[in-house]
Amino acid sequence: MKVSIIGDSYSTFKGYLSPSSNPAYYPKGITEVTEVSHTWWHQFITQNQLRLECNNSYSGSTVARKQTANGSSYVERYPELGNPDLIFVFGGTNDSWQGIPVGDYQYSDWKEDDLLYFRPAFAYLLNRLQQTYPDAQIVNLINTxxxxxxxxxxxxxxxxxxxxxxxxxxxxKVNGHPTKKGMESICRQITQTLIKQ
Incomplete structure (x- = not known):
């Protein structure tokens, strides 16, 4: 099975991002996440004998588009995940930290300005992921x-x-980001939940 990730700093690791120009938070000495094998996603893929298709994670990115759009938001990056069987969506952290307006629930007829708001943008993202990758299982992760x-x-x-x-x-966490121990915990929690399904 091929795994793709659309994420923010939590899922980055320099040298393992696609496109490679995406800014990375990891490796970071203070977190002890200094090897790619320390990341939650690498652990999950290795332990379950899966294959990384694409890690399109971008440090500091929001799900919603921003007025100063630079193509970094999740709603702009979703088409670039390759041909995955499993997609992890790990976002919302920067939207919450940066106070992106929440907006109203909206499940269709999105216009560009709607995607500046979190609720419509997240609905749009899941809708588009399902349309673009109809055979892939999508798993959403919510940060603490x-x-x-x-x-x-x-x-x-x-x-x-x-x-x-x-x-x-x-x-x-250290400075709001998972430590090596934190990454292990994320991987363990994902595995336990998916096994139960």
């Missing part, structure tokens, strides 16, 4: 510590689209 509106929006929208959603429990 998000503002309530963003977490609830993702849960509600995943339910609407019947997308597997994993709200992560606490894991170790």
């Amino acid at each position: 510590g998000l503002k309530k509106d963003y977490k609830e929006a993702m849960e509600t929208i995943c339910q609407y689209y019947h997308v597997c959603n994993i709200s992560l429990g606490d894991f170790e």
